[in-house]
Amino acid sequence: MNIKKNFRVILPVGVLALAAVAWAGSPQILQPAGPGPSTASFTAINKVFTGDWQQYGQLFTSWQGGLFNRIFLLILTIVPVVFLLHYIIIGAKSFSHAGTPIKFFGILTRFLHWLAALSFSLLVITGLMVVFGKFIGGGPLVMSGRSVHLIAAIVFCLSAAGLFLIWLKDMLPMPHDILWLLIMGGYLSKKKKPVPAGKFNAGQKVWFWLATVGGGIMAWSGYTLYSFAAPVDQIRQMAILHNLLAAGLVAFFIIHLYMSLFAVKGAISSMLTGYKSREEVAIMHSRYKI
Amino acid sequence: MARMKFLCDVERCIDCNGCVVACKEGNQVPVGINRRRVITIGEGKPGEKSISVACMHCSDAPCIAVCPVDAIYQREDGIVLVNKKTCIGCGYCFMACPFGAPQFPSGKVFGARGAMDKCTFCAGGPEKTFSDEEKQLYGQNRIAEGKVPLCAAMCATKALMAGDANVIADAYRKRVFARGSGANAWGWDRAYGKK
Secondary structure (H helix, E strand, O other), rough: OHHHHHHHHHHHHHHHHHHHHHOOOOOOOOOOOOOOHHHHHHHHHHOOHHHHHHHHHHHHHHHHHHHHHHHHHHHHHHHHHEEEEEHHHHOOOOOOOOOEEEEOOOHHHHHHHHHHHHHHHHHHHHHHHHHHHHHOOHHHHHHHHHHHHHHHHHHHHHHHHHHHHHHHHHHOOOOOOOOHOHHHHHOOOOOOOOOOOOOOOOOHHHHHHHHHHHHHHHHHHHHHHOOOOOOOOOOOHHHHHHHHHEEEEEEHHHHHHHHHHHHHHOOOHHHHHOEEOOHHHHOOOOOOOO | OOOEEEEEEOOOOOOOHHHHHHHHHHHOOOOOOOEEEEEOOOOOOOEEEEEEEOOOOOOOHHHHOOOOOOOOOEOOOEEEEOOOOOOOOOOOHHHHOOOOEEEEEEEEOOOOOOOOOOOEEEEEEEOOOOOOHHHHOOEEEEOOOOOOOOOHHOOOOOOOEEEHHHHHHHHHHHHHHHHHHOOOOOOHHHOOOOO
Protein backbone atom coordinates (compact mmCIF):
# COMPACT_ATOMS: atom_id res chain seq x y z
CA MET A 1 0.00 0.00 0.00
CA ASN A 2 2.86 2.32 0.85
CA ILE A 3 4.64 1.54 -2.39
CA LYS A 4 1.55 2.43 -4.34
CA LYS A 5 1.20 5.69 -2.49
CA ASN A 6 4.86 6.57 -2.91
CA PHE A 7 4.67 5.79 -6.59
CA ARG A 8 2.05 8.49 -6.99
CA VAL A 9 4.59 11.01 -5.69
CA ILE A 10 7.71 9.66 -7.32
CA LEU A 11 6.29 9.44 -10.84
CA PRO A 12 5.41 13.13 -11.34
CA VAL A 13 8.63 14.25 -9.62
CA GLY A 14 10.69 11.98 -11.87
CA VAL A 15 8.94 13.20 -15.00
CA LEU A 16 9.55 16.81 -13.94
CA ALA A 17 13.24 16.17 -13.27
CA LEU A 18 13.68 14.52 -16.67
CA ALA A 19 11.93 17.41 -18.37
CA ALA A 20 14.19 19.87 -16.55
CA VAL A 21 17.35 18.05 -17.68
CA ALA A 22 16.12 17.86 -21.26
CA TRP A 23 15.25 21.52 -21.26
CA ALA A 24 18.45 23.01 -19.89
CA GLY A 25 19.92 24.36 -23.12
CA SER A 26 23.64 24.65 -23.73
CA PRO A 27 25.16 28.13 -24.02
CA GLN A 28 25.79 29.43 -27.49
CA ILE A 29 29.31 29.04 -28.73
CA LEU A 30 30.63 31.08 -31.57
CA GLN A 31 31.11 28.84 -34.55
CA PRO A 32 34.38 29.62 -36.31
CA ALA A 33 33.59 30.66 -39.86
CA GLY A 34 36.96 30.13 -41.49
CA PRO A 35 37.74 31.53 -44.93
CA GLY A 36 34.81 32.21 -47.17
CA PRO A 37 32.61 34.88 -48.63
CA SER A 38 31.14 37.50 -46.35
CA THR A 39 27.74 35.84 -46.63
CA ALA A 40 29.22 32.89 -44.72
CA SER A 41 30.39 35.14 -41.91
CA PHE A 42 26.98 36.81 -41.92
CA THR A 43 25.47 33.40 -41.25
CA ALA A 44 27.92 32.90 -38.41
CA ILE A 45 27.16 36.33 -36.95
CA ASN A 46 23.44 35.70 -37.32
CA LYS A 47 23.79 32.60 -35.17
CA VAL A 48 24.79 34.93 -32.34
CA PHE A 49 22.08 37.49 -32.94
CA THR A 50 19.16 37.50 -35.28
CA GLY A 51 19.16 33.79 -36.19
CA ASP A 52 18.78 32.86 -32.55
CA TRP A 53 16.02 35.43 -32.29
CA GLN A 54 13.88 33.29 -34.56
CA GLN A 55 13.68 30.56 -31.90
CA TYR A 56 11.72 32.18 -29.09
CA GLY A 57 12.41 35.90 -29.54
CA GLN A 58 9.59 36.37 -32.01
CA LEU A 59 7.19 34.28 -29.93
CA PHE A 60 8.09 36.11 -26.73
CA THR A 61 7.79 39.50 -28.43
CA SER A 62 4.34 38.84 -29.84
CA TRP A 63 2.99 37.24 -26.66
CA GLN A 64 4.45 39.80 -24.26
CA GLY A 65 3.31 42.49 -26.70
CA GLY A 66 -0.37 41.75 -26.05
CA LEU A 67 -1.39 38.17 -25.24
CA PHE A 68 -0.21 38.07 -21.61
CA ASN A 69 -1.89 41.37 -20.78
CA ARG A 70 -5.15 40.16 -22.24
CA ILE A 71 -5.04 36.83 -20.42
CA PHE A 72 -4.53 38.58 -17.08
CA LEU A 73 -7.24 41.11 -17.85
CA LEU A 74 -9.67 38.32 -18.77
CA ILE A 75 -8.93 36.39 -15.59
CA LEU A 76 -9.29 39.49 -13.43
CA THR A 77 -12.68 40.29 -14.94
CA ILE A 78 -14.32 36.99 -15.91
CA VAL A 79 -13.51 34.94 -12.78
CA PRO A 80 -14.96 37.51 -10.32
CA VAL A 81 -18.03 38.01 -12.53
CA VAL A 82 -18.68 34.25 -12.62
CA PHE A 83 -18.45 34.14 -8.83
CA LEU A 84 -20.68 37.17 -8.42
CA LEU A 85 -23.32 35.38 -10.51
CA HIS A 86 -22.82 32.23 -8.44
CA TYR A 87 -23.26 34.25 -5.25
CA ILE A 88 -26.45 35.89 -6.54
CA ILE A 89 -28.03 32.80 -8.13
CA ILE A 90 -26.94 29.96 -5.85
CA GLY A 91 -25.63 31.84 -2.87
CA ALA A 92 -23.43 30.92 0.05
CA LYS A 93 -23.67 27.70 2.00
CA SER A 94 -24.04 28.06 5.74
CA PHE A 95 -23.75 25.37 8.36
CA SER A 96 -24.97 25.12 11.92
CA HIS A 97 -22.34 25.45 14.56
CA ALA A 98 -24.06 23.03 16.93
CA GLY A 99 -22.08 20.20 18.50
CA THR A 100 -18.39 20.01 19.28
CA PRO A 101 -16.29 21.45 16.48
CA ILE A 102 -13.74 19.21 14.81
CA LYS A 103 -10.03 20.00 14.94
CA PHE A 104 -8.80 20.55 11.39
CA PHE A 105 -5.60 22.60 11.40
CA GLY A 106 -2.79 22.73 13.97
CA ILE A 107 -1.09 25.91 15.06
CA LEU A 108 2.00 25.39 12.83
CA THR A 109 -0.21 24.70 9.81
CA ARG A 110 -2.18 27.87 10.41
CA PHE A 111 0.95 29.94 10.94
CA LEU A 112 2.55 28.64 7.74
CA HIS A 113 -0.72 29.09 5.85
CA TRP A 114 -1.00 32.77 6.80
CA LEU A 115 2.67 33.37 6.04
CA ALA A 116 2.11 31.81 2.61
CA ALA A 117 -1.15 33.73 2.20
CA LEU A 118 0.48 37.08 2.98
CA SER A 119 3.49 36.49 0.73
CA PHE A 120 1.37 35.05 -2.08
CA SER A 121 -0.98 38.05 -1.99
CA LEU A 122 2.04 40.34 -2.26
CA LEU A 123 3.35 38.25 -5.17
CA VAL A 124 0.03 38.57 -6.98
CA ILE A 125 -0.26 42.31 -6.34
CA THR A 126 3.33 43.19 -7.28
CA GLY A 127 3.27 40.79 -10.22
CA LEU A 128 0.15 42.45 -11.60
CA MET A 129 1.82 45.83 -10.98
CA VAL A 130 4.48 44.80 -13.50
CA VAL A 131 1.94 43.32 -15.94
CA PHE A 132 -0.19 46.49 -15.89
CA GLY A 133 2.75 48.83 -15.22
CA LYS A 134 1.83 51.28 -17.96
CA PHE A 135 -1.45 52.11 -16.23
CA ILE A 136 0.30 53.18 -13.04
CA GLY A 137 3.10 54.98 -14.85
CA GLY A 138 6.02 52.65 -14.10
CA GLY A 139 9.03 54.25 -12.45
CA PRO A 140 10.17 53.84 -8.82
CA LEU A 141 6.75 52.56 -7.64
CA VAL A 142 6.76 49.52 -9.92
CA MET A 143 10.50 49.07 -9.46
CA SER A 144 10.07 48.78 -5.68
CA GLY A 145 7.19 46.41 -6.45
CA ARG A 146 9.78 44.19 -8.11
CA SER A 147 11.88 44.21 -4.92
CA VAL A 148 8.82 43.26 -2.85
CA HIS A 149 8.13 40.49 -5.38
CA LEU A 150 11.58 39.05 -4.70
CA ILE A 151 11.32 39.13 -0.88
CA ALA A 152 7.76 37.76 -0.96
CA ALA A 153 8.92 34.94 -3.25
CA ILE A 154 11.55 33.83 -0.73
CA VAL A 155 9.03 33.91 2.16
CA PHE A 156 6.46 32.03 0.07
CA CYS A 157 8.92 29.33 -0.95
CA LEU A 158 9.82 28.58 2.67
CA SER A 159 6.23 28.54 3.95
CA ALA A 160 4.91 26.61 0.93
CA ALA A 161 7.63 23.98 1.42
CA GLY A 162 6.42 23.52 5.02
CA LEU A 163 2.79 23.23 3.95
CA PHE A 164 3.78 20.80 1.22
CA LEU A 165 5.25 18.39 3.77
CA ILE A 166 2.37 18.80 6.24
CA TRP A 167 -0.42 18.32 3.71
CA LEU A 168 1.18 15.97 1.16
CA LYS A 169 -0.50 12.81 2.50
CA ASP A 170 -3.99 14.34 2.54
CA MET A 171 -3.54 15.94 -0.88
CA LEU A 172 -2.78 12.77 -2.84
CA PRO A 173 -5.38 12.19 -5.57
CA MET A 174 -8.16 9.73 -4.69
CA PRO A 175 -10.77 8.04 -6.93
CA HIS A 176 -13.60 10.00 -5.28
CA ASP A 177 -11.99 13.26 -6.44
CA ILE A 178 -13.31 12.53 -9.91
CA LEU A 179 -16.85 12.31 -8.49
CA TRP A 180 -16.29 15.62 -6.70
CA LEU A 181 -15.17 17.28 -9.92
CA LEU A 182 -18.15 15.84 -11.84
CA ILE A 183 -20.64 17.47 -9.46
CA MET A 184 -18.38 20.57 -9.12
CA GLY A 185 -18.20 19.98 -5.40
CA GLY A 186 -21.93 20.48 -5.01
CA TYR A 187 -21.46 24.23 -5.43
CA LEU A 188 -23.95 24.30 -8.31
CA SER A 189 -26.88 23.29 -6.12
CA LYS A 190 -28.43 24.85 -3.06
CA LYS A 191 -28.99 21.44 -1.45
CA LYS A 192 -26.78 20.32 1.41
CA LYS A 193 -25.89 16.84 0.21
CA PRO A 194 -22.65 15.22 1.42
CA VAL A 195 -19.99 15.63 -1.27
CA PRO A 196 -17.25 13.04 -1.79
CA ALA A 197 -14.15 14.56 -0.19
CA GLY A 198 -11.69 13.60 2.50
CA LYS A 199 -9.82 16.18 4.54
CA PHE A 200 -9.43 18.15 1.31
CA ASN A 201 -11.69 18.19 -1.73
CA ALA A 202 -10.51 17.86 -5.32
CA GLY A 203 -10.58 21.64 -5.82
CA GLN A 204 -8.35 22.18 -2.83
CA LYS A 205 -6.03 19.48 -4.12
CA VAL A 206 -5.68 21.16 -7.51
CA TRP A 207 -4.92 24.45 -5.76
CA PHE A 208 -2.40 22.68 -3.49
CA TRP A 209 -0.47 21.11 -6.37
CA LEU A 210 -0.62 24.25 -8.45
CA ALA A 211 0.66 26.39 -5.57
CA THR A 212 3.44 24.05 -4.43
CA VAL A 213 4.78 22.35 -7.58
CA GLY A 214 3.63 25.29 -9.72
CA GLY A 215 5.11 27.63 -7.12
CA GLY A 216 8.39 25.76 -7.38
CA ILE A 217 8.40 26.21 -11.15
CA MET A 218 7.58 29.89 -10.62
CA ALA A 219 10.52 30.21 -8.22
CA TRP A 220 12.85 28.47 -10.66
CA SER A 221 11.76 30.52 -13.69
CA GLY A 222 11.58 33.66 -11.55
CA TYR A 223 15.14 33.18 -10.36
CA THR A 224 16.27 32.93 -13.98
CA LEU A 225 14.40 36.13 -14.81
CA TYR A 226 15.92 37.83 -11.77
CA SER A 227 19.51 36.70 -12.27
CA PHE A 228 19.56 36.40 -16.08
CA ALA A 229 21.94 33.47 -15.45
CA ALA A 230 21.02 31.58 -18.61
CA PRO A 231 21.31 31.88 -22.39
CA VAL A 232 18.91 34.52 -23.67
CA ASP A 233 16.68 32.02 -25.46
CA GLN A 234 16.22 30.09 -22.22
CA ILE A 235 15.37 33.35 -20.40
CA ARG A 236 12.66 33.94 -23.01
CA GLN A 237 11.19 30.48 -22.41
CA MET A 238 11.24 31.15 -18.68
CA ALA A 239 9.44 34.48 -19.15
CA ILE A 240 6.72 32.75 -21.20
CA LEU A 241 6.41 29.96 -18.62
CA HIS A 242 6.39 32.44 -15.72
CA ASN A 243 3.62 34.54 -17.27
CA LEU A 244 1.35 31.66 -18.32
CA LEU A 245 1.68 29.80 -15.04
CA ALA A 246 1.15 33.07 -13.16
CA ALA A 247 -2.15 33.52 -15.01
CA GLY A 248 -3.30 30.11 -13.76
CA LEU A 249 -2.13 30.89 -10.23
CA VAL A 250 -3.94 34.24 -10.18
CA ALA A 251 -7.13 32.53 -11.35
CA PHE A 252 -6.90 29.93 -8.58
CA PHE A 253 -5.96 32.63 -6.07
CA ILE A 254 -9.25 34.41 -6.80
CA ILE A 255 -11.12 31.09 -6.63
CA HIS A 256 -9.53 30.34 -3.24
CA LEU A 257 -10.45 33.82 -1.96
CA TYR A 258 -14.07 33.38 -3.05
CA MET A 259 -14.41 29.89 -1.61
CA SER A 260 -12.94 30.81 1.76
CA LEU A 261 -14.57 34.21 2.15
CA PHE A 262 -17.96 33.93 0.43
CA ALA A 263 -18.98 30.51 -0.91
CA VAL A 264 -19.11 28.82 2.49
CA LYS A 265 -20.07 31.14 5.31
CA GLY A 266 -17.45 31.18 8.05
CA ALA A 267 -15.09 28.91 6.13
CA ILE A 268 -12.22 31.20 6.96
CA SER A 269 -12.68 30.68 10.70
CA SER A 270 -11.31 27.12 10.42
CA MET A 271 -7.97 28.57 9.32
CA LEU A 272 -8.13 31.11 12.16
CA THR A 273 -9.27 28.88 15.04
CA GLY A 274 -8.27 25.50 13.63
CA TYR A 275 -11.80 24.04 14.04
CA LYS A 276 -14.58 23.28 11.57
CA SER A 277 -18.23 22.81 12.58
CA ARG A 278 -19.51 19.24 12.73
CA GLU A 279 -22.15 19.79 10.05
CA GLU A 280 -19.69 21.46 7.67
CA VAL A 281 -17.36 18.48 7.88
CA ALA A 282 -20.23 16.01 7.42
CA ILE A 283 -21.37 17.75 4.23
CA MET A 284 -18.25 19.23 2.64
CA HIS A 285 -15.72 16.62 3.78
CA SER A 286 -17.97 13.58 4.15
CA ARG A 287 -15.15 11.03 3.92
CA TYR A 288 -12.95 12.69 6.53
CA LYS A 289 -12.28 10.21 9.33
CA ILE A 290 -12.51 11.96 12.64
CA MET B 1 12.30 63.42 -42.70
CA ALA B 2 15.60 61.57 -42.60
CA ARG B 3 15.52 58.05 -41.16
CA MET B 4 18.57 57.39 -38.96
CA LYS B 5 20.28 54.00 -39.24
CA PHE B 6 23.54 52.28 -38.38
CA LEU B 7 25.43 50.28 -40.96
CA CYS B 8 28.53 48.20 -40.20
CA ASP B 9 30.64 47.14 -43.14
CA VAL B 10 31.92 43.68 -42.16
CA GLU B 11 34.65 43.83 -44.81
CA ARG B 12 36.15 46.95 -43.25
CA CYS B 13 35.81 46.42 -39.50
CA ILE B 14 39.22 45.56 -38.03
CA ASP B 15 38.17 44.82 -34.43
CA CYS B 16 39.99 47.88 -33.05
CA ASN B 17 37.19 48.57 -30.58
CA GLY B 18 37.60 52.31 -31.11
CA CYS B 19 33.80 52.68 -31.36
CA VAL B 20 33.32 50.91 -28.02
CA VAL B 21 35.86 53.11 -26.24
CA ALA B 22 34.54 56.29 -27.86
CA CYS B 23 31.00 55.47 -26.76
CA LYS B 24 31.92 54.51 -23.20
CA GLU B 25 34.21 57.50 -22.70
CA GLY B 26 32.21 60.11 -24.55
CA ASN B 27 28.90 59.25 -22.92
CA GLN B 28 30.27 58.44 -19.45
CA VAL B 29 28.48 55.10 -19.60
CA PRO B 30 28.15 53.36 -16.18
CA VAL B 31 30.70 50.66 -15.30
CA GLY B 32 29.77 47.26 -16.71
CA ILE B 33 27.55 48.71 -19.42
CA ASN B 34 28.47 48.32 -23.08
CA ARG B 35 26.20 50.21 -25.41
CA ARG B 36 28.29 48.98 -28.31
CA ARG B 37 30.29 45.78 -28.73
CA VAL B 38 32.55 44.31 -31.38
CA ILE B 39 31.95 40.65 -32.19
CA THR B 40 34.65 38.67 -33.98
CA ILE B 41 33.94 35.49 -35.87
CA GLY B 42 36.66 32.93 -36.58
CA GLU B 43 39.26 34.87 -34.60
CA GLY B 44 42.87 34.23 -35.63
CA LYS B 45 41.86 32.19 -38.66
CA PRO B 46 41.94 33.22 -42.32
CA GLY B 47 38.69 34.96 -43.19
CA GLU B 48 38.24 36.39 -39.71
CA LYS B 49 35.40 38.89 -39.65
CA SER B 50 34.39 41.48 -37.10
CA ILE B 51 31.27 43.51 -36.65
CA SER B 52 30.34 46.36 -34.36
CA VAL B 53 26.87 46.01 -32.87
CA ALA B 54 24.70 48.33 -30.83
CA CYS B 55 21.02 49.16 -30.81
CA MET B 56 19.94 49.19 -34.46
CA HIS B 57 17.00 51.55 -33.79
CA CYS B 58 14.66 49.10 -35.52
CA SER B 59 11.50 49.93 -37.38
CA ASP B 60 8.64 48.31 -35.48
CA ALA B 61 11.06 47.77 -32.59
CA PRO B 62 10.41 44.61 -30.53
CA CYS B 63 11.55 46.35 -27.33
CA ILE B 64 8.79 48.96 -27.65
CA ALA B 65 6.24 46.18 -28.19
CA VAL B 66 7.14 44.28 -25.03
CA CYS B 67 7.84 47.14 -22.56
CA PRO B 68 5.19 46.79 -19.81
CA VAL B 69 5.49 50.44 -18.77
CA ASP B 70 5.86 52.12 -22.19
CA ALA B 71 9.28 53.46 -21.22
CA ILE B 72 10.72 53.03 -24.73
CA TYR B 73 9.67 55.25 -27.60
CA GLN B 74 10.71 56.04 -31.17
CA ARG B 75 11.39 59.51 -32.46
CA GLU B 76 10.22 60.67 -35.83
CA ASP B 77 13.71 60.16 -37.25
CA GLY B 78 13.62 56.49 -36.19
CA ILE B 79 15.87 56.81 -33.13
CA VAL B 80 14.65 54.54 -30.30
CA LEU B 81 15.12 56.00 -26.82
CA VAL B 82 14.39 54.87 -23.27
CA ASN B 83 12.98 56.99 -20.47
CA LYS B 84 15.07 55.89 -17.48
CA LYS B 85 12.66 57.47 -15.01
CA THR B 86 9.82 55.22 -16.23
CA CYS B 87 11.85 52.05 -16.81
CA ILE B 88 11.44 49.38 -14.11
CA GLY B 89 14.36 47.17 -15.17
CA CYS B 90 12.21 44.10 -15.85
CA GLY B 91 14.47 43.02 -18.71
CA TYR B 92 11.73 42.19 -21.23
CA CYS B 93 13.36 44.47 -23.83
CA PHE B 94 16.58 42.46 -23.50
CA MET B 95 14.63 39.26 -24.19
CA ALA B 96 12.86 40.80 -27.18
CA CYS B 97 15.94 42.42 -28.75
CA PRO B 98 17.54 40.47 -31.64
CA PHE B 99 20.81 42.37 -31.15
CA GLY B 100 21.33 42.13 -27.40
CA ALA B 101 21.34 45.92 -27.14
CA PRO B 102 19.59 46.66 -23.81
CA GLN B 103 22.00 46.72 -20.87
CA PHE B 104 21.25 46.84 -17.16
CA PRO B 105 23.30 48.28 -14.31
CA SER B 106 23.01 46.72 -10.86
CA GLY B 107 20.31 48.45 -8.87
CA LYS B 108 20.45 49.46 -5.22
CA VAL B 109 18.29 46.61 -3.86
CA PHE B 110 19.81 43.06 -3.76
CA GLY B 111 21.69 43.78 -6.98
CA ALA B 112 18.41 43.68 -8.91
CA ARG B 113 18.53 45.29 -12.32
CA GLY B 114 18.27 49.07 -12.48
CA ALA B 115 16.84 51.11 -15.34
CA MET B 116 17.81 49.95 -18.82
CA ASP B 117 20.65 51.66 -20.66
CA LYS B 118 21.29 51.39 -24.36
CA CYS B 119 22.68 53.22 -27.36
CA THR B 120 20.89 56.54 -27.83
CA PHE B 121 22.34 57.18 -31.30
CA CYS B 122 24.04 59.99 -29.32
CA ALA B 123 20.66 61.73 -29.22
CA GLY B 124 20.35 62.13 -25.44
CA GLY B 125 17.00 61.29 -23.93
CA PRO B 126 13.55 62.61 -23.10
CA GLU B 127 14.94 65.28 -20.74
CA LYS B 128 15.50 68.85 -21.90
CA THR B 129 18.08 68.92 -24.72
CA PHE B 130 21.60 69.86 -23.49
CA SER B 131 20.41 69.85 -19.86
CA ASP B 132 22.72 68.47 -17.16
CA GLU B 133 20.12 65.84 -16.35
CA GLU B 134 20.06 64.60 -19.93
CA LYS B 135 23.84 64.43 -20.03
CA GLN B 136 24.03 62.59 -16.71
CA LEU B 137 21.36 60.01 -17.56
CA TYR B 138 21.93 59.45 -21.25
CA GLY B 139 25.22 61.06 -22.30
CA GLN B 140 25.82 63.44 -25.15
CA ASN B 141 23.24 64.79 -27.56
CA ARG B 142 25.35 65.05 -30.70
CA ILE B 143 22.35 64.72 -33.00
CA ALA B 144 21.00 68.01 -31.63
CA GLU B 145 24.45 69.50 -32.30
CA GLY B 146 24.23 68.29 -35.91
CA LYS B 147 26.96 65.67 -35.53
CA VAL B 148 26.98 61.93 -36.20
CA PRO B 149 27.20 59.52 -33.23
CA LEU B 150 30.62 59.24 -31.56
CA CYS B 151 31.21 55.61 -32.60
CA ALA B 152 30.77 56.29 -36.30
CA ALA B 153 32.68 59.56 -36.12
CA MET B 154 35.57 57.74 -34.44
CA CYS B 155 35.71 54.73 -36.79
CA ALA B 156 39.16 54.70 -38.39
CA THR B 157 38.29 52.51 -41.35
CA LYS B 158 34.82 54.02 -41.74
CA ALA B 159 33.36 50.55 -41.39
CA LEU B 160 30.69 51.90 -39.09
CA MET B 161 28.39 54.41 -40.68
CA ALA B 162 25.54 56.29 -39.06
CA GLY B 163 23.07 58.74 -40.46
CA ASP B 164 20.33 59.14 -43.01
CA ALA B 165 19.46 55.64 -44.25
CA ASN B 166 19.42 56.63 -47.92
CA VAL B 167 22.82 58.32 -47.76
CA ILE B 168 24.67 55.52 -45.95
CA ALA B 169 22.97 52.78 -47.99
CA ASP B 170 24.12 54.58 -51.12
CA ALA B 171 27.69 54.89 -49.84
CA TYR B 172 27.71 51.20 -48.94
CA ARG B 173 26.33 50.20 -52.34
CA LYS B 174 29.15 52.09 -54.05
CA ARG B 175 31.71 50.30 -51.88
CA VAL B 176 30.24 46.88 -52.64
CA PHE B 177 30.26 47.73 -56.34
CA ALA B 178 33.88 48.90 -56.24
CA ARG B 179 34.95 45.77 -54.33
CA GLY B 180 33.05 43.61 -56.75
CA SER B 181 31.66 41.50 -53.92
CA GLY B 182 29.70 41.76 -50.75
CA ALA B 183 26.40 41.13 -49.16
CA ASN B 184 23.54 43.25 -47.97
CA ALA B 185 24.24 45.40 -44.95
CA TRP B 186 24.29 43.14 -41.90
CA GLY B 187 21.25 43.21 -39.64
CA TRP B 188 19.15 45.44 -41.89
CA ASP B 189 16.69 42.70 -42.79
CA ARG B 190 15.89 42.06 -39.16
CA ALA B 191 16.08 45.64 -37.95
CA TYR B 192 14.34 47.55 -40.69
CA GLY B 193 12.42 44.96 -42.68
CA LYS B 194 11.05 46.61 -45.78
CA LYS B 195 10.59 49.98 -44.17
